[in-house]
Amino acid sequence: MKKYSHLKNQILVILGTFLLIGCSTLSNKSVVEKIEYQLIKKDRIFQKAGKYPEFTVDGKWTFSMDQRPNWFAGFTGGELWLVHEMTGNNKLQQRAIAHADHLLEHSSLDNTHDMGFIFLPTCVRAYLKTGDVKYRQAGIEAAEMLAKRFNKNGKFIRAWGRLGSTRREGWMIIDTMMNLELLFWAAEETGNDSIYKIADAHAQTAMREIVRKNFSSYHVIEWNPQTGDLIEKRTHQGFAAESTWARGQAWGIYGFANTYWHTGNKDFLKTSIGMPDNFFLFIHFYQLPIYAEGVVCLIGIPKNVPSFRILCSPPYIQAL
Secondary structure (H helix, E strand, O other), rough: OOOHHHHHHHHHHHHHHHHHHHHHOOOHHHHHHHHHHHHHHHHHEEEEEEHOOOEEEOOOOOOOOOOOOOOOHHHHHHHHHHHHHOOOOOOHHHHHHHHHHHHHOOOOOOOOOOOHHHHHHHHHHHHHOOOHHHHHHHHHHHHHHHHHOOEEEOEEEEEOOOOOOOOOOEEHHHHHHHHHHHHHHHHHHHHHHHHHHHHHOOOHHHHHHHHHOOEEEEOOOEEOOOOOOOOOOOOOOOOOOEEEHHHHHHHHHHHHHHHHHHHOOOHHHHHHHOOOOOHHHHHHHHHHEEEOOOOOOOOOOOEEEEHHHHHOOHHHHHHE
């Protein structure tokens, strides 16, 4: 572990700086009130639209025509819980519960691997806060739907596409490492060992096939879903097949640390510790992680601040 102590020290120095600035800032009541105001304002916009946002254009939200939750449908509910914990404002808790209530009917969603992103910050959090079993049931059903996406031939969780469809049937992506926590929670909550084994098997496949020998990562692995044979390794949101997408790298760092936390398998810990080397290389030259390794020759390289915030997450720090 001493081999990687310099990584922990660098992260802790940076994170400590953020925390010192954040604590001194958040001690100002007016700043907390502004955060609360902006969050409620955002929530009102989403509630009025009755749809989930996809992206912004000129500072305005663009909403999906699909009434089903998208991959960040749980984020606002989670933010409401967090700010409620900071302020004690029960109105925020009521709003957070409203998000969980809205998602109850979607716990059987069958078109995405992002069940953890959607249901952990909302329904599972609501259950842990209120003890209401309807939220527990929704979280467990969401985990079971995620487990149904497991392909036994390739030993991976399918990323996209409705169950039973063939489009992208053999795709696995690094992002799914973030959603395994829902499976680990459900396994512990119910004692269902098969759900635990699915999470562990997917992480093993991701560690072997998605993470390169130098601890950089692919975004997408495509398998033959009938035979489990490897077809191709490439990207979907990064710069090129052999590049490293910054946010995907961060998903891996967090996800493997979290998987180690639940399994105790030190191979996951080693992987999580090895993956930040790419980040520190980029940070040394660009101050922040660039969007994807491999675009260093371009002018106006977009920075990826969220990827660095994921890197400084508690599960990763605790694992070191």
